[in-house]
Structures are given as C-alpha cells and as structure tokens.
Amino acid sequence: MTPAYRSAAVIFGRLDGDAMGAADRMCQRCGNSLAGKRADARFCCAGCRVNSHRDEVGRVDAITALAVIDRPMRTALIEAGALNPQHEHDAEKLREAFALMCHQFAKKHA
Ligand SMILES: [Zn+2]
Numbered sequence: 001m002t003p004a005y006r007s008a009a010v011i012f013g014r015l016d017g018d019a020m021g022a023a024d025r026m027c028q029r030c031g032n033s034l035a036g037k038r039a040d041a042r043f044c045c046a047g048c049r050v051n052s053h054r055d056e057v058g059r060v061d062a063i064t065a066l067a068v069i070d071r072p073m074r075t076a077l078i079e080a081g082a083l084n085p086q087h088e089h090d091a092e093k094l095r096e097a098f099a100l101m102c103h104q105f106a107k108k109h110a
Pocket residue numbers: 027028029030031032043044045048
C-alpha cells in the first residue's frame with residue numbers, strides 16, 4: 001500500500017486501525033474474530049469464504065454451460081454495452097461480458 005493511498009484510506013475511514021475496533025469484527029460465516037485480518041475481510045479463512053459463496057450461488061458446477069460466444073453474440077454484447085469492441089477477441093473479457101449479460105438477464109426476470 002502506498003503512503004498516499006494509506007492516508008486517503010484513513011481519511012475516508014476505509015482502514016480499521018487498531019483503535020477503531022478491528023478486533024470486534026466477526027466472520028460472516030462462523031462468527032470467529034477477524035482480528036488481524038485485512039480491513040475489508042469478511043471471513044476468517046478460505047473455508048468460510050468458499051462455503052459462504054456456495055450458499056449464495058448454489059451448485060454452479062451442476063449447471064455449467066458450454067456456451068459458445070460466437071460472432072452474433074459478440075456483436076450483441078458490444079451493442080448492449082457489455083463489451084468494449086477492442087476486447088472482442090480477449091477471451092477473459094468476453095467471458096466477463098457474457099457473465100455480466102447473464103446476470104442482468106437473471107435480475108430482469110427474477
Ligand atoms: Zn469463519
């Protein structure tokens with residue numbers, strides 16, 4: 001963390017200093033103390049984080065879709081504003097844009 005970022009973070013209250021009760025925060029999964037963890041930590045360990053994520057998203061592995069993001073889909077993603085045309089052939093950006101579109105679809109029809 002750069003000194004400039006650190007002072008900005010302190011000013012905006014993003015850092016839990018020792019005096020700010022960091023030890024009072026608890027794991028959102030099991031309630032263990034988050035003392036000594038990062039200021040933005042929500043869980044005490046990887047296990048709690050993973051299990052909580054599983055509860056939130058459900059059995060993702062059971063419904064994995066082998067979606068082919070073809071040219072018409074790429075065009076649609078670009079026109080929908082989900083994908084920057086410069087990233088049309090960047091596999092990671094494509095997956096992100098596709099996931100974003102799926103999320104928006106799910107929200108709209110939930
Ligand atoms: Zn925990």
